[in-house]
Amino acid sequence: MPRGSLIIISGPSGAGKGTLVDRLVARVPRLWVSVSATTRAPRPGEVDGEDYVFLSSEEFARRIDEDDFLEWAEVHGNRYGTLRSEVERRLAEGRDVVLEIDPQGAFQVKELMPEAVLVFIIAPSLDELERRIRGRGAETDEQVRTRLATAVRELELVECYDHVVENDDVARATDELVALIGSLHNDEGRS
Numbered sequence: 271m272p273r274g275s276l277i278i279i280s281g282p283s284g285a286g287k288g289t290l291v292d293r294l295v296a297r298v299p300r301l302w303v304s305v306s307a308t309t310r311a312p313r314p315g316e317v318d319g320e321d322y323v324f325l326s327s328e329e330f331a332r333r334i335d336e337d338d339f340l341e342w343a344e345v346h347g348n349r350y351g352t353l354r355s356e357v358e359r360r361l362a363e364g365r366d367v368v369l370e371i372d373p374q375g376a377f378q379v380k381e382l383m384p385e386a387v388l389v390f391i392i393a394p395s396l397d398e399l400e401r402r403i404r405g406r407g408a409e410t411d412e413q414v415r416t417r418l419a420t421a422v423r424e425l426e427l428v429e430c431y432d433h434v435v436e437n438d439d440v441a442r443a444t445d446e447l448v449a450l451i452g453s454l455h456n457d458e459g460r461s
């Protein structure tokens with residue numbers, strides 16, 4: 271069985287990565303989306319084990335020591351990491367795996383697995399990004415400013431990515447991602 275492809279999706283908070291990934295999985299059933307671990311507190315409505323595996327700082331540190339993470343990074347004062355064993359298992363089963371992670375993590379994985387495809391999602395503009403983050407209503411003013419500052423910094427990394435997708439319209443951007451993932455398999459001579 272050929273190994274699945276690894277697709278890494280990054281982009282600023284508020285660019286709509288989560289929505290796009292949900293749409294993508296609904297369209298491409300062979301995709302499996304990794305559930306990251308984090309020390310961040312759950313937002314209202316987030317479910318442990320579905321949105322994230324929520325860990326205490328101590329537990330996260332223990333998992334680092336045990337080498338359980340494929341990558342991990344600190345983002346906005348919290349730690350986030352991809353659990354290695356699940357990703358490996360799915361790839362070995364021939365599933366395509368999506369990691370929704372920040373650029374620090376994306377580059378760590380690309381070092382280990384150069385065949386990984388890096389995709390960056392951008393919002394049409396910074397004003398639109400701010401509007402979307404504020405519209406979500408989950409962050410304080412200071413947290414919104416931190417997230418916007420991170421977004422500006424991350425935009426400079428766009429050129430290190432294999433593909434950039436503008437989320438101007440969810441349906442259109444989803445179509446672009448579906449086509450991109452389809453093309454990975456055509457390149458390998460399988461459909």
Ligand code: 5GP
Pocket residue numbers: 280281282283306307310341342343345350351352370371372373374375376
């Ligand atoms: P949020 O707190 O908004 O859910 O996520 C904040 C940031 O952490 C986003 O940029 C998201 O892509 C990133 N992130 C989520 N999970 C992981 C992970 O497992 N590893 C890394 N490096 N970043 C992650």
